[in-house]
Amino acid sequence: MNCFEQMLEMGHEQVALCSDRASGLRAIIAIHDTTLGPSLGGCRLMDYPSEEEALLDVLRLSRGMTYKAAVAGLDLGGGKAVIIGDPERKTEEVFRAFGRFVDSLGGRYLTAEDMNTSEREMAIIRQETRHVTGLSKKLGGSGDPGPVTAWGTYHGIRAALERVYGSPDPRGRTVAIQGVGSVGSRLAHHLHEAGAKLIYNDIKPANIARTLEDCGQGTIVDDKGLFAADCDVLAPCAVGAVINPRTLDRIRAPIIAGAANNQLEDDVRDAEALKARGILYVPDYVVNAGGLINVYGEIHGWPPGKSMDRAAGIFDTVKHILAVADEQGITTVAASNHIAEERIAAAARH
Ligand code: NAD
Numbered sequence: 197m198n199c200f201e202q203m204l205e206m207g208h209e210q211v212a213l214c215s216d217r218a219s220g221l222r223a224i225i226a227i228h229d230t231t232l233g234p235s236l237g238g239c240r241l242m243d244y245p246s247e248e249e250a251l252l253d254v255l256r257l258s259r260g261m262t263y264k265a266a267v268a269g270l271d272l273g274g275g276k277a278v279i280i281g282d283p284e285r286k287t288e289e290v291f292r293a294f295g296r297f298v299d300s301l302g303g304r305y306l307t308a309e310d311m312n313t314s315e316r317e318m319a320i321i322r323q324e325t326r327h328v329t330g331l332s333k334k335l336g337g338s339g340d341p342g343p344v345t346a347w348g349t350y351h352g353i354r355a356a357l358e359r360v361y362g363s364p365d366p367r368g369r370t371v372a373i374q375g376v377g378s379v380g381s382r383l384a385h386h387l388h389e390a391g392a393k394l395i396y397n398d399i400k401p402a403n404i405a406r407t408l409e410d411c412g413q414g415t416i417v418d419d420k421g422l423f424a425a426d427c428d429v430l431a432p433c434a435v436g437a438v439i440n441p442r443t444l445d446r447i448r449a450p451i452i453a454g455a456a457n458n459q460l461e462d463d464v465r466d467a468e469a470l471k472a473r474g475i476l477y478v479p480d481y482v483v484n485a486g487g488l489i490n491v492y493g494e495i496h497g498w499p500p501g502k503s504m505d506r507a508a509g510i511f512d513t514v515k516h517i518l519a520v521a522d523e524q525g526i527t528t529v530a531a532s533n534h535i536a537e538e539r540i541a542a543a544a545r546h
Contacts, residue, residue, distance in 0.1 A: 199251065206259050210304070211251075214297040219289035221279065224250055225297065226258035227305050228274040231540045234303055235275025236329065236491065237261040238310025239294065239317075244280050254278045260481060261488075266536035267513060268485040270492050275305040283312040291317050295324030303327050308491050315339075329491040338494035338503070341487035346382030348486030348507035349455045353387075353429055355514035356451045356478050361428075364511070367391030370427040372417070372449065374398070375434025376407040379455040379484075383433060384411055397422040398434070423447050430454070432480075437461040439477070444469055453478035453514075460529070467527035478514055479532045485510060 203211060209230060214223040227235045237258055244250035254276050262274025279294060298307050298321065308330040309318055315332040322328050322335065331337025353371065354364035361369075371387050372395035373380050384394055384407050394414040398404045408414055417425060423446040430449035432438050436458035439447075444466065452459070452475060459480045460466040470477045486507040493503035521531035 202251070202255055206255055208255060208258065211255070212297065212301065214294065216290075216293035216297075219287065219293040220281075221290045221293040221297075222281070223277055223279045223294055223297065224254045225277040225301065225305055226254040226275060227301075228255075228258040228276075229262040229540065230273035230304060231543050232266060233271040233273055234306055234327075235261070235273040236265065236306040236308065236488070237274060237276035238308045238330075239277040239279060239313050239321075240310040241279045241281055241283050241286065241312035241317075243282050244278070247280070250278050250280050262540070263533060263536040264481040264485055264488055266539045267482050267517075267532050268488060269509075269513070269539075270488065272488070272492060276310075277305070277307055279313075286312075286317065288320050291320040292324050295321035295328070298327050299325035301327070306495070329494050331494070338490045340378065341490040342378035343382055344490040344503045344507045345455055345484055345486035346379045346386065347504050348489065348510040349379065349383050349431070349433070349453070349483050350386040350390075351508045351511040352478050352483035352514045353383075353431065353451070353453045355511045355518070356429065356453045356476055358515070359518050360450050360476055365390070369393070369429065370395065370425075371429040371431055372397070372422055372425040372427040373431045373433055374419070374422055374438065374454070375432070375456065376403045377434070380431070380433035381407045381410065383431065383455070384414070388413065395422070395425050395427055420446075425449070432456040432459050439466050439470070441466075441469070444473070447473075447475060449475070451476045451478070453483055454480065455484040456480060457484065463529055464527075467529040471527045476518070477528050479517070479529050482513060482517060482532050483510065485513075 210227040212225040258276035265272035306327045318330045333339040358364035370393040374397045388411040423443045427449050429451045431454035433455045440461035489506045490503050517532045521528045
């Protein structure tokens, strides 16, 4: 399928191929939909094996951002950028050239950090354009999105608990967290404070040790033990594609709700399989919208605390999605996609 056919099929407005001979930059910026506002999405740096894979990645990721912003109730569209290159060899020239391309789009695309890019690269891009978010607090930005994402995830879990057990209170519930990094460790903290019991799985023993020290409790399991854990909530907060036909049959938790991106290996197949098994899956892009809320607050100059309050609103968003899924007899993924599409269609009508 050629690029235009892919854009048509997935609903993209614009795809910009960016090449700068002097710095060696090769990047693709994809703008999926700007009905609700300017497109926003991170800039990912990866050594893609082929241009086709880079294109497919940026098309999929930018479309995902449209849905994430729409469900979170933000006036933003979906965009994303990929820089094709070696993450071990980042240069200032590459990010400055990228910044100039972002600037040339006149605000239709706002960039942010993503895989292999950080506040440091955003500061370089800022020298060329104001259409960049995710800056450090020192530069007037919103800083680390981890706290807001963890807070939103915590409230998404509460909504799922209410649905399954009749009360959102985590007290006495057991939550198994995969990945106690920036988001997972803070999630563990909130759950611990609320009286939940914790189970941890992480490939970095130091991160588990730090979380154990903070919470003073928790059981450590390997990844086999994680999926089979006797718990109320499985919270993937590490890597994607962890819910798949190989893990599905082992999962005993009645709820899956975590911050990791792209938890389902296949959105349709795995969401259907979870529904058939009576496992309540809270779509990842709904639960982890705190990161996007954080940069939205940065753009709009929100006072401290407002992003946290908005992230707590993920509780109501999840409740609404679960109600729609029930009413229509569809998966929670289909329900949240449907809600996003309806919001965009209504905005387009006006
Ligand atoms: P992080 O790198 O700080 O933490 C990830 C943790 O997962 C680390 O402790 C790491 O050791 C562990 N890990 C990695 N691979 C693992 C594996 N195979 N098994 C078990 N543990 C593993 O990342 P983060 O910022 O906490 O983000 C976690 C997830 O949430 C990612 O999928 C990220 O894309 C997503 N997310 C994060 C944010 C945010 O604000 N940081 C926002 C939205 C989504």
